[in-house]
Amino acid sequence: MTAVAIANIFADPVDGTRYRLDDPAVRAALVAEARRQLAHDGCAILPSFVTPKAVARMAGEVMDLLPHAHRRDLLLRAYPGEPDESVPAGDPRRRATPFAMNSVATDQFDPDGPVMRLYIWDGLTRLVADMLDEPLLYRVADPLMSCNATILGDGDQHGWHFDSNDFVISLLLQAAEAGGRFEFAPAIRGPGDENLVGVAAAMDGTSPLLRQPPMAPGALILFRGRNSLHRVTPVLGARKRIIALFSYDRRPDMHFAERSRINVFGRSQPIPRQPARPGGAAMPSSA
Ligand SMILES: [Fe+2]
Known part of the structure; x- marks a missing residue:
């Protein structure tokens, strides 16, 4: 990336007055604070990381893609595979919760649009790696899931689940009028310990681990989702909840x-891209 391109990114989506990432001392303090939050709270939040103007552009881009988003409205469990009928009915491995949402895939975004421009910025990838105390991270190579967005309307929710990858960044682009809260139980399970009693308590809403961190549009949230049970509570009201999700991995080809x-x-x-029409942008062939 050229110096001009880097300068444009600093001048454009990221709030360069609040996040002076080109100042080594400021950046080091930011990284230290994010590591402290991750250790203490299970997630790190960078409020107003993206400027309101850029947030509005990104939200507009996602909303323009809503007619082409994939709609899910079903019950899913937090665990892969077929349910084990031999375990008791209240066991979290048998519980299913609603997944009612619209999802926009990586290949539906304009590669030069505001969402992808932020995701493919190497400076953000390096910052994420530093905050997570990883020597090197890569953007995942998945053609559909590396950078995606979810749109939740009135009554929609994203049920309880664990992520199948270690690192995800959420960028809230638009909050719901009410509800639509990100709720999670940090590190409720770990390698060799599924802690099914604790997971059941979280699903029941009685676990002391449960948190709903405050977040406003423009906030960047780092989160380790593989072992942290999480969900988005039901959205209430006409204003849609829009979030962009950026995934990273230790391997370059994940x-x-x-x-x-x-x-x-x-x-x-992925859907093969159509050649751009004169005077119009290329659209996925499902349009
Ligand atoms: Fe998740």
């Missing part, structure tokens, strides 16, 4: 499982 792509987007392969 792809999600085909079944994950089908679950989220109803397809496993």
